[in-house]
Amino acid sequence: MSYRVSPQFKRLLEVAAATERRSQTNFLEILLFDYCEAHCIKADQALAQPISQEQE
Template sequence: MSFRASARFKAALTLAAAHENRSQANLLETLVFEFCRQKDIEVPAEPAIEKS
């Protein structure tokens, strides 16, 4: 997976991940799952992988 991000976002992600002693990918995953939990968004345990 890849996506474009501003230089400010990249700097914030780097700082936040270092502060939490996590990798950037792990921090993003943690934040997205927490967001889904707070918003009552049900995430399947193992979603089907779409083939293109």
Template sequence: MKEKKDTPMSFRASARFKLALTLAAALENRSQSNLIETLVFDFCRQKGIEVPAEPILQKD
């Protein structure tokens, strides 16, 4: 089942990071958000970080 993507995120980054993200996403034929998501999940998998399928919602 496809995961619902309904949580907006926003962060500041350098112009160099933005350019690198744009170039890398284009090279992989992915959206920028999909590339970041893929990289973070791959990183977690490599480091043995268990990410639950159903996140526990926390109040801010």
């Protein structure tokens, strides 16, 4: 998996991950898991509901 990100995003990710003594990948995982927990999003929901590009 790869993503194009702005130089600012990349630098902030580097600094934030280093501050927490985590890898950049682990830091992003923690952010995603925390977000999903806060918004009651579960992995089984994500698998069952395909994400559409357009909202109808």
